[in-house]
Amino acid sequence: MAASPGRRPISRTPSRPKSDVSIRRARPADADRLAVIAEEAFAPYIAAIGRRPAPMDEAHADAIARGEALVAVADGAVRGFATYALARPTASLITVAVTPAAQGQGVGSALIEAVEERARAAGAGTLALYTNAAMAGNLALYRARGYTEVARRHEEGFDRVFFEKPLAPAMAKRGSVDGIYGRRVGASGLRVDPADPLLFDIDRPCDLAALLPGKRAVRLEVGFGGGEHLIEHAGREPEVGLIGIEPFETGLARAVRAAREAGLANVRFHQGDARQVLDWLPPAALERVDVLYPDPWHKQRHWKRRFISTPGLDRLARVVVPGGTVRFASDIAGYVKWTRDHVAAHPQFSLTQDSETPWPHWPGTRYEDKARREGRPSRYLTLTRE
Numbered sequence: 001m002a003a004s005p006g007r008r009p010i011s012r013t014p015s016r017p018k019s020d021v022s023i024r025r026a027r028p029a030d031a032d033r034l035a036v037i038a039e040e041a042f043a044p045y046i047a048a049i050g051r052r053p054a055p056m057d058e059a060h061a062d063a064i065a066r067g068e069a070l071v072a073v074a075d076g077a078v079r080g081f082a083t084y085a086l087a088r089p090t091a092s093l094i095t096v097a098v099t100p101a102a103q104g105q106g107v108g109s110a111l112i113e114a115v116e117e118r119a120r121a122a123g124a125g126t127l128a129l130y131t132n133a134a135m136a137g138n139l140a141l142y143r144a145r146g147y148t149e150v151a152r153r154h155e156e157g158f159d160r161v162f163f164e165k166p167l168a169p170a171m172a173k174r175g176s177v178d179g180i181y182g183r184r185v186g187a188s189g190l191r192v193d194p195a196d197p198l199l200f201d202i203d204r205p206c207d208l209a210a211l212l213p214g215k216r217a218v219r220l221e222v223g224f225g226g227g228e229h230l231i232e233h234a235g236r237e238p239e240v241g242l243i244g245i246e247p248f249e250t251g252l253a254r255a256v257r258a259a260r261e262a263g264l265a266n267v268r269f270h271q272g273d274a275r276q277v278l279d280w281l282p283p284a285a286l287e288r289v290d291v292l293y294p295d296p297w298h299k300q301r302h303w304k305r306r307f308i309s310t311p312g313l314d315r316l317a318r319v320v321v322p323g324g325t326v327r328f329a330s331d332i333a334g335y336v337k338w339t340r341d342h343v344a345a346h347p348q349f350s351l352t353q354d355s356e357t358p359w360p361h362w363p364g365t366r367y368e369d370k371a372r373r374e375g376r377p378s379r380y381l382t383l384t385r386e
């Protein structure tokens with residue numbers, strides 16, 4: 001565990017984050033600001049503890065360099081920060097600090113939630129921290145946030161109280177993710193570095209021009225699996241920006257590695273639910289969305305989980321530019337018919353291709369190969385946004 005997890009001199013009572021608090025990864029240029037915030041936030045505890053709390057003298061720049069530091073920005077300035085260490089099965093929340101003027105406004109809560117989310121996404125089952133026994137407000141706050149006290153020890157001259165919180169499975173916390181189940185880290189154990197610059201989060205407002213600068217259009221691939229189609233597509237059309245979404249880390253790690261090896265500058269990845277990314281994007285942001293071999297959800301009671309559905313088409317209609325397209329491929333005849341029927345009933349999409357032949361330059365996908373080997377032919381549908 002990193003040197004001093006979990007001290008948190010922030011607001012005494014949990015409160016809702018202010019809507020204008022945004023969280024982003026800390027950059028090297030933030031290091032001085034973090035040192036100032038730590039100084040301001042922890043100084044009031046010197047008398048109670050009898051010495052300078054450890055976070056005042058920590059090298060927060062190390063956490064920034066590791067990519068394990070977040071800052072909270074409110075009213076245009078950095079008001080707080082959190083450092084953490086990702087590990088499985090237990091990740092550590094190291095320090096949370098909020099500048100005194102911003103305490104009591106939910107800044108600390110927003111930071112803790114963001115760390116919990118990252119720990120969860122990294123496959124951690126537990127988030128651990130410790131705080132000082134003299135920081136009574138923090139003890140109450142962590143309990144209120146679902147942390148359980150697991151130990152008290154006198155260590156390195158500090159009276160420490162240790163807490164842990166079990167983290168719900170990564171996708172289960174969010175209300176809108178019905179339809180992604182199972183393990184998010186595959187047996188191969190391939191991992192992504194959460195600080196990889198090819199990855200992006202959706203916990204702050206979308207700035208597409210900053211995400212994929214200078215591109216003539218942006219496209220998105222839903223559930224790219226191992227990324228074979230996405231990588232080929234990105235390499236063939238470097239003037240187009242490509243966003244790839246995949247909840248499963250093994251495929252994500254494979255695609256990130258392939259993008260780096262191919263030197264691709266026009267692709268960005270998000271680990272998670274494509275529905276959330278679509279909702280995060282501004283209207284008419286995408287020229288095209290590829291939905292290639294989406295999970296078919298064979299049982300009738302699960303059909304509502306299908307990516308193509310009435311709400312799914314509404315979501316796509318908002319974000320696909322008029323004249324833009326959604327490409328749908330499937331080897332499951334029932335899902336193909338379902339998609340035809342839903343498109344026919346949708347006022348903003350029309351079916352402009354329904355073919356047994358794929359689109360030009362089609363590289364195929366891993367799942368398609370498997371379907372072909374197992375004797376299931378594919379169907380390729382193009383949905384055009386009115």
Ligand SMILES: C[S@@+](CC[C@H](N)C(=O)[O-])C[C@H]1O[C@@H](n2cnc3c(N)ncnc32)[C@H](O)[C@@H]1O
Nearest residue numbers: 222223224225246273274292293295365366367
């Ligand atoms: C049958 S696989 C097809 C993978 C790949 N497109 C191919 O053809 O080889 C379906 C993929 O969709 C992903 N997936 C399922 N629900 C998703 C969602 N809501 N957002 C993004 N990806 C999703 C799964 O993790 C899985 O990798």
